[in-house]
Amino acid sequence: MGFSIHSKLKDDTFNLGSFQLCEVLLMNDSRFPWIILVPKIPDLRDFHEIPSQHRDVLFQEIERASEAIQKHQRVDKMNVAALGNQVPQLHIHVIGRLKTDEAWPNPVWGHGTPIPYDITSKSNVIQSFKRELAIAER
């Protein structure tokens, strides 16, 4: 089977574009600056299953996402996680956390109810993240 993004990930996010290894998604939850990286390799589930020749690039792309979030907004901590209990396809969360955010100091998953971006802020946040991630408009 070829690579495609799991339907639940598609439903919950906006596609920001594509890095060398990963598709780059923005979680549609305005409470947190929250990027999801999905390696474009079929049938991966767990973090350590990333083939060794792709690990450097994955690390660089996690760094690129972390730095984009830090440019977007001053955050207190980055949370980086590959969980996959709900969506088994390997995907890596990169989330900027503030000591004043509503979930702090707990993890964001399962906390409260997502607040989707409204139509104006959606367009702004997508443009801003594409710029900070250095992803060209398609």
Next chain:
Amino acid sequence: MGFSIHSKLKDDTFNLGSFQLCEVLLMNDSRFPWIILVPKIPDLRDFHEIPSQHRDVLFQEIERASEAIQKHQRVDKMNVAALGNQVPQLHIHVIGRLKTDEAWPNPVWGHGTPIPYDITSKSNVIQSFKRELAIAER
């Protein structure tokens, strides 16, 4: 400042030994097979701050911890995460998850109350993990 393990991590875990890059800790919570890796580099906070020359080794050690958990017990999913909202020192959780565990499909952090290992199971689980991690007795 030199490297030392944060006191809260020490309090919550048993030390299983040392890999090339990371100290290897076992969370004292018998509900989940839960290893914590702490890179022995002072002053790291976020995942992407790992210097590039250490990233391959970190990946290998995450893989070694994941495989040790899989040898220890058949699990359905690995959760790998660097959060650090409670303890800012960089540490990487490697947790084996079962669809029947009490937190599934939610993350384990903040879920319910830890159940410490009793004295017999503590000794057994430490020996078993040291063997599976190929860490020599000290």
